[in-house]
Amino acid sequence: MSGAIEYFQFVLAPQMLIGLVVGVAVILVALGLTIIFGLLDVINMSHGEFYALGAFIALALASIGLPFWLLLILVPLVMIPIGYVVERGLIQRVFHTSERHVTTLLLTFGLGLVMEDVFRLIWGPNPYRPETPIAGGVDVFGIFVPSYRLFLIVVGAAIISAVALIIYRTRLGAMVRAAAYDRHMAASLGVPVRHVYAGAFACGVALAGLAGVLLAPIYSVFPTMGRDFILMAFTVVIVGGMGSIAGAVIAGLFLTQVQAIVSLYISPVWSDPIVFGIMVAMLMVRPQGLFGRLGHG
């Protein structure tokens, strides 16, 4: 019996805690993706590059001496107008066709490739790493956890709750959900649908940018970093239900825990096939995902 407790305390629990940090990171990236999909019906293939853009903007701002804590506010503020312009200037131009899924997917895919190369042109191919803003670690029930990872869990949970509150409990959120449910009806009731669309896209990419700032000290910053989380984030969105915030949170936590625990027992190379296998099974059994679309219940 004591063997089982020790196994839990020294092997399983630390692994689950580490999985939780990755889970929060994945959810932060998936959150913007699922909002953009749920509302605009756009599969944003450049989402990973917006995540990288956030990290690079933070890098540039930090180099002129701004403290990390200020960047957590500044970077999303810089990202919002960028996202707004991208939506109005690029996505809206190909949005109103019958081939919307294909055209927006190709457009954002191309945008992602261009952004990745621009990062390389400006910052070069080598990695950068900002110093961890909170050094040291703490004991949580006898498990050593770096303080910054604990901070990440807390801040991540706060951001996720804030986004859910705004969408489900405010007038602004009601307009967003209404526009997602039926944009013609919402427009005729006076909801400025165009601005809601552009604003939602801007907020989605700002969330990705914020994730970039938060995760840079752990995962470092380099041009192709956008590819790191994007597959996992897409999987989370598909399993959780496209556009569902609760779905993204539950699927994100579930899939990263599966990855963390599975890697204890079998070769880590198998953790990705298992996660994607779950996604394939989900698509076959319940193609709409765990929860329905944004604004649909």
Place this chain on the structure above:
Amino acid sequence: MTYKTMMMAALLSATALGGAQAADPIKIGVVTPLSGTYAGIGQQVKWGLDLATKEVNAAGGIMSRQIELIYEDEEANPPAAVQKADKLFQSNKVDFLTGTVNSASTLAVGQAAERAGKLTATTVSFADPITGDKCSPNVFRVNAKAGQQSAALAAWLAKDKPKAKIFFLGPDYLMGRSTVAAFKEAAEKTGATSLGEVFAPLDSKDYSQYFGQIRAAQPQVLYTSVAGNDTVRLLTQMQEFGLLRNLLVLGASGTVTAQNIAAIGKAANGFATGVGYSAELNTPENKKFVEAFKAAYKTEPDLYGADSYGLIYAYKAAVEKAKTTDTDKVRDALRGLTWSTPQGQKTIRAGDHQAIQTMYVAQVTDGKFKIASEVKGEDAIGPDTCTRF
């Protein structure tokens, strides 16, 4: 057509033909990662090749023919590398090929070279099989292989920490597995014990999931052969979790390099590796090379830059000895060739096409590599295990 234009056309074709006979450039194809996780390595390869080519061309080229380098992005992906190599052989008609970084790419491109009847050389890949049981008559390696690096590092470890307890962590592909196997063998021969090993996928984000295993094993030494961004993540995450205290980290020569050492920061201190080159080498040839490299690219060369630089001079020496770019004659000229490089004299062993060179142990102090020890080329090379030729 008027008389005038006919004259012009005749003149033009005459100069074009004449050019083709006298000063047709020697084309060297370079398939190297210009994007992806190994882009930084590809950048050094390119700088090394460019610098040597510039020098050779300025001094009159090879047999008064200029060298022309043609680059293709390998994306650190063997199928892409083969496709680009085939393109260079078939449509660009290159005389020689180099640049591959990923060991699996080097092996795959070696087969493409055999099909095309051309020669290729790697200046980066460490995996022993390239000049061991998977050797090819068309493939040469001018950089030190994993076995040479390991032999040098193990000899140093046996002196510094006798009977060390070692844990191994490698990237899960050919290079990772072969470097771990090579160091394990070399270290066990000198009295060290192995506690366990784990192989993580290439481009892993988070290594903390393996820290439980490492902590439980209580090693004195961790040997790793991850490279590029992966090293930044591994070492800084280990530092974050307090795992670097009382732990000596050893690695392959590509683990900590000029590209990632700044990003790794303090977490790199104490890291030691067996290398065939360091910008710190105190010889006149190396000082001259480092200065020229810095003047051109505003950064120090690392082993990839130096080995790639040296390759152009090896090819030049071989072509001048063979007096042709013909594959069979150049191959004969390269076998047993001794030439000078910034790293000192190198000799290509005829039996397996592996370069023999002096090896060093370099250790990081305050963010910079310092030479900690030196091992003679003959003592680090190991037996010839190639049976194909």
